Amino acid sequence: MNTLLLQAERADHLAQAGHLLKAGQLVAVPTETVYGLAADASNPEAVAAIFAAKQRPRNHPLILHIGDLQQLDQWVKAVPDWVEPLARQFWPGPLTLLLDKHPRVSDVVTGGLPTIGVRIPQHPTLLSLLRQHQLAVAAPSANPYQKLSPTRAEHVMAGLNGRIAAVLDGGPCQVGTESTILRVTPEGAEILRAGPITASALQRHLAVPVRDFAPHRVAVSGNHKVHYRPNCPLSLLTRAELQAQWPRVDDTTGLLLHAADWPAQGGHRIAMPADHQGYRQALYGALYRLDQTPGVARIWVEAPPSGPEWLDIWDRLQRAAGT
Numbered sequence: 001m002n003t004l005l006l007q008a009e010r011a012d013h014l015a016q017a018g019h020l021l022k023a024g025q026l027v028a029v030p031t032e033t034v035y036g037l038a039a040d041a042s043n044p045e046a047v048a049a050i051f052a053a054k055q056r057p058r059n060h061p062l063i064l065h066i067g068d069l070q071q072l073d074q075w076v077k078a079v080p081d082w083v084e085p086l087a088r089q090f091w092p093g094p095l096t097l098l099l100d101k102h103p104r105v106s107d108v109v110t111g112g113l114p115t116i117g118v119r120i121p122q123h124p125t126l127l128s129l130l131r132q133h134q135l136a137v138a139a140p141s142a143n144p145y146q147k148l149s150p151t152r153a154e155h156v157m158a159g160l161n162g163r164i165a166a167v168l169d170g171g172p173c174q175v176g177t178e179s180t181i182l183r184v185t186p187e188g189a190e191i192l193r194a195g196p197i198t199a200s201a202l203q204r205h206l207a208v209p210v211r212d213f214a215p216h217r218v219a220v221s222g223n224h225k226v227h228y229r230p231n232c233p234l235s236l237l238t239r240a241e242l243q244a245q246w247p248r249v250d251d252t253t254g255l256l257l258h259a260a261d262w263p264a265q266g267g268h269r270i271a272m273p274a275d276h277q278g279y280r281q282a283l284y285g286a287l288y289r290l291d292q293t294p295g296v297a298r299i300w301v302e303a304p305p306s307g308p309e310w311l312d313i314w315d316r317l318q319r320a321a322g323t
């Protein structure tokens, strides 16, 4: 299969992406978080093809992406009262809500679970695609299973070229890590995957207490410890550890540095932004770049700051390190 590279700003290309999806083909689409590998969610065969293309186990649930709130009724059994304030505040945006699925939703989408993860993504091109064609798409991140999530069309091509019909290039993703996943019950709410939206931001719009993400407590199917991984082994080092290791830095070492005061020489280095938004947006692209730099055989990451806004970044780095 020859994977087409379509440009989001071209109306004819956008129309072509819509027709491909309607015809049951797979199209990688830009979102504000990471690129998604989209299939028409009402077509179980199309959705099944996602698992083959990614080489992902079939029992992993996918996230449903809709274009507006009116579409929600078709996919969930009921819309609980707590949805509206969250949707008003955070949609379109990087928040996935788990809701009881409508009986018509195929088990292929939810991995056999009774719930479905739903969000309205904040990307103008994807939103117009979904709205124009009255589409809802199931879309995991557009990377081979357990590899780095893509934040540029070229990352998608590097992993899935020849395995999918098209990539819609909508530029670099603006947010950069995957959406926050939230489960709400009458007793309380719980973050199942750390993401760009923090527990305290969610708490302001929910009556029940919100439990923050805790990596060792939650075992969502499909949210494995080894995930978001570059090809080179990655180590996450504190500043003191990196200082101690510095004499070993050589041409095979890729460095993701946070502070500005490291020696001027040694290794292939990328300086990361000091603020969490900038860091988040740059993260996967920086890891791709180091991973693809000829000669680089290991990646050392200087630990970023801690704090609630950095939780998703820490989570992705720890998974990339396999720790």
Ligand code: TXA
Binding pocket: 031, 033, 034, 035, 036, 037, 060, 061, 062, 063, 094, 096, 098, 110, 113, 115, 116, 117, 121, 139, 140, 141, 142, 177, 178, 179, 181, 192, 193, 220, 221, 222, 223
């Ligand atoms: O930002 C994002 O969420 C991106 C973009 C493309 O929207 N998507 C994404 O999808 O990260 P994916 O497949 O890489 O991760 C989806 C994860 C699953 O691995 C699983 O952990 C969780 O969402 N999930 C989905 N549906 C679920 C459900 N019904 N119950 C529990 N967890 C669910």
Ligand code: MG
Binding pocket: 140, 141, 149
């Ligand atoms: Mg993923």
